[in-house]
Amino acid sequence: MGILGGFLMKNHYFLSQPHQPFFVLAFINAIISIFIFSLLLKGTITSEVLSANYHAYSLIFLMFTPAFFAFLFTTFPRFSANPPIEKIVYLTILVPFVVGSFFFLFGTLTFSALASIGMVITLIGHLLGINILRKLYKASTIEDKHDIFWILLSMSAGGVAHLLFVIGYFANSIWLISFAIQIAIYLYLFLVAFSVAQRMVPFFSHRMIERDELFVRNIALLLVGHIILEIIKPHLSFIADFALMYIIANEILEWELPFPNPNPLLWILHLSLFWVPVAFLFSGLTSIISIFSDINFMFLDIHILVLGFVFTVLIGFGTRVTLGHS
Missing domain, CATH: 1.20.120 (Four Helix Bundle (Hemerythrin (Met), subunit A))
Structure with a gap:
């Protein structure tokens, strides 16, 4: 040391x-x-x-x-x-x-x-x-602590998920580990990234929008609903997924983001956001198909959400921070 x-x-x-x-x-x-x-x-x-x-x-x-x-x-x-x-x-x-x-x-x-x-x-x-x-x-x-509240809350959800994962690992509980991963994906990785994105992307895009203070809260509640529905019955979460797809897609369209544009620091952020409704659309569709068939989509929806949105937006924001543009 x-x-x-x-x-x-x-x-x-x-x-x-x-x-x-x-x-x-x-x-x-x-x-x-x-x-x-x-x-x-x-x-x-x-x-x-x-x-x-x-x-x-x-x-x-x-x-x-x-x-x-x-x-x-x-x-x-x-x-x-x-x-x-x-x-x-x-x-x-x-x-x-x-x-x-x-x-x-x-x-x-x-x-x-x-x-x-x-x-x-x-x-x-x-x-x-x-x-x-x-x-x-x-x-x-x-x-106005609205945005930093949701960032802190979603980061805290990550800590809870981490703790539950470790407990589940030591207890050899597949269910608890799975539950921890659900929290980590939706209430941590996605919600942290989205809480930052909904604050910063319109600002970077010079879109002065009227903020809906209930927007992030409603997203968080639907994400909780997604997790609860998955606990009740696997793949039942399509109910929340389609609602998330509609609400988020509608909000992004209202921002009228200037895409495509010649600024790569900007369009990568726009591109990441467009993946969000796509991910929840696929999540809903694959869940419905899985209910009536034995097809295993190998967590396609989660990979679209994490790689398409979280990873991509992280590259965009990380680049801006590294260049001092945050």
Whole structure:
């Protein structure tokens, strides 16, 4: 820890802004995670960690979560009219993510006990990071806290999902892990990204729209409905999915986004948003088909939502933050 601590406390440019180390960690974790997952799928290697659990955990909590903190540790202080987060504070969060990622990835290849330790360490970092955002929210003196409230709430949902996943893993509960993944996908990854996007994309597009304060709340309630319907009966969530498709598509159309346009920093954000109603349309259709047939769509809807929207919008916002355009 002495060597690591000395490195972190030195005035390295790489560590001078929170988005740099967190984005790099997310990128490295993504490459390693996908590589290991491909080996697990092919049967080239075996692991005590189930490949499905590994795939979900590594991408949600080792890739997207550091990337979210990279973005929010830079922008959330601006959103909430607070001073920038001090270096020692965000590095305190970086360390458990680095250590936890190493233990989980290495443990997947060697001993599952190491992977378990890595999950706990990463969870601690995740919860500490959320607490930093909570303190910024509490210290904010701005009158309109609508957007930062939903960002904080959805980030908190991610912490809950992470905790439930770890508990489910230790308890060997497939149901609890599945429930945690549902929360993580819809109330965490999607809702964080969408809460930021509905605030920033119209602004970047110079579209001065009249804000509906109930819009994000209604989306969140429908997402909760999606999860509840899936618990009641698998694939019954098409009821909520079609409602989400309609409401979100209608809202995006009302923004009248200037697409296509020559600015790649802008059109990638527009493109990501267009994937959202498409994802929920496919989710509804595949759910209906699955109710009346044995066709397995291999989580097509989730992959469209996560890769089409969350990953794409993260590239767009991450690029803007890196270039100082946030």
